[in-house]
Amino acid sequence: MDTVLFIIFAIVAIVAGFxxxxxxxxxxxxxxxxxxxxxxxxxxxxxxxxxxxxAQMIVYGGAVMVLFIFVIMLLNAGAEKPSxxxxxxxxxxxxxLLAFIATLGFLIYSALPGLRAVEFGSWTMGTAEEIGKLLFxxxxxxxxxxxxxxxxxxxxxxxxxLKEID
Amino acid sequence: xxxxxxxxxxxxxxxxILFVLGVAGFIYRKSVITVFLSIELMLNGVNLTxxxxxxxxxxxxxxxxxxxxxxxxxxxxxxxxxxxxxVFKNRGTLQIDEVDxxxx
Numbered sequence: 001m002d003t004v005l006f007i008i009f010a011i012v013a014i015v016a017g018f019x020x021x022x023x024x025x026x027x028x029x030x031x032x033x034x035x036x037x038x039x040x041x042x043x044x045x046x047x048x049x050x051x052x053x054x055a056q057m058i059v060y061g062g063a064v065m066v067l068f069i070f071v072i073m074l075l076n077a078g079a080e081k082p083s084x085x086x087x088x089x090x091x092x093x094x095x096x097l098l099a100f101i102a103t104l105g106f107l108i109y110s111a112l113p114g115l116r117a118v119e120f121g122s123w124t125m126g127t128a129e130e131i132g133k134l135l136f137x138x139x140x141x142x143x144x145x146x147x148x149x150x151x152x153x154x155x156x157x158x159x160x161x162l163k164e165i166d
Numbered sequence: 167x168x169x170x171x172x173x174x175x176x177x178x179x180x181x182x183i184l185f186v187l188g189v190a191g192f193i194y195r196k197s198v199i200t201v202f203l204s205i206e207l208m209l210n211g212v213n214l215t216x217x218x219x220x221x222x223x224x225x226x227x228x229x230x231x232x233x234x235x236x237x238x239x240x241x242x243x244x245x246x247x248x249x250x251x252x253v254f255k256n257r258g259t260l261q262i263d264e265v266d267x268x269x270x
Contacts, residue, residue, distance in 0.1 A: 006172045010180050017184050020207055021191035026199040026260075033203050036184070040210055043177065047221045052229050056213075059236050064206070064243045071247045072199055075254050080197035081261060089193055097190055104182040108175050115178075116222055117171035125226050131233070139230050146237050153241035160248035 002120050005046060009039040024079045030068050037061045047118060049126035177218040184211035198253070198262050202246055209239045 016035035023029045037060045044053040135143055184207060191204030213232045220228025250260070257265055 001170065002172050003170050006176065010176070013180065014183055014187075017187040017207060020200075020203055021187055021195070023200075026197055026203070029200050029203050033206060036207065036210060040214060043180070043214065044217055046172070047177065047217050049217045049220065049229055049232075052213075052217060052232055055233060055236060059240060060206075060210070064240055067243055067247055068199070068203065071250060075199075075251070075260065077197070077199055077260055080195065080200065082196075093190075093193055097186055097193075100189070101182060101186045104186070105179060108178045108182065112175070112178075115174040118174055118177065118221060119171040123221060123224055125224070126220075126229055130226055131229055134226055135230055135233075142234065146234055150237060150241055153244050157244040157248040160245070160252050163252060 002046060002118065005042065005120075006118075009042045013039040013043070026072050026077045026080070027069065030065060030072060033068075034061055034065050037065070046120050047126075048120075048123045050124075051126055051128045051131050174218055174222055178215060181211040181214035181218065184208075184214065187211075196261050196263055198250055198260050198265075201262060202243075202250070206239060206243070209235055 013036050016032040016039070019032035020029045020036065023032065037056060041053045041056040041061065044050075044056060188204045188206075188208030188211060191207065192201055195201055195204065213235055216228040216232040216235070220226060220232075253265060254260060259265065
């Protein structure tokens with residue numbers, strides 16, 4: 001059952017990921033990215049990260065993607081015009097990417113011995129309670145710093161959106 | 167119902183594939199919004215790695231880091247989209263190779 005669920009949602013994530021990269025129209029890319037995020041939320045749930053799965057759906061699948069789609073619709077962004085790519089990217093881009101993923105695969109399969117097998121329900125520490133306990137004790141300072149970061153980001157977004165540049 | 171376990175390396179491979187797809191989109195696409203979406207794809211791949219290793223070590227520190235990545239991504243999306251709006255207002259284009267004032 002775990003394997004079936006993993007394979008279904010991994011395939012959805014990869015196909016939607018390819019769709020993000022290959023679609024010409026930004027709105028299609030954005031909607032495919034929602035698919036990636038939804039299937040990743042299911043995979044988080046399989047890994048026992050129930051709080052992160054919910055946060056993924058609400059923050060990423062909800063808030064961030066709504067922001068993206070809002071901007072795409074506001075700018076009325078049409079299909080991307082094809083343009084010439086740099087000669088380096090044309091010649092070496094694909095081989096370098098394949099070499100990169102081959103390196104990552106080699107690292108995962110040879111340099112990481114003793115990886116566990118993931119069984120749904122065998123580890124259930126990822127609840128809101130446990131994360132809250134850790135976040136407000138050991139990680140209190142990073143939490144405060146990141147709240148300041150959010151505040152600065154809000155102010156920055158407002159300033160940038162109101163600014164008149166000529 | 168029989169639950170058969172999945173090797174953790176499959177999750178790591180999936181996150182590597184998503185990260186590389188994000189890199190490909192970042193390099194090859196010319197629309198600034200799609201480039202931005204590719205960055206989000208990369209961040210999602212990294213988040214999956216954090217949560218997979220959190221399972222491996224049976225500690226929830228990885229979830230906290232993943233939460234921080236999510237927060238930074240949200241902040242980055244807000245500022246980045248404001249920058250895109252400003253560029254579009256001033257240039258009237260979303261193609262990254264048409265915004266080349268800094269180029270010699």
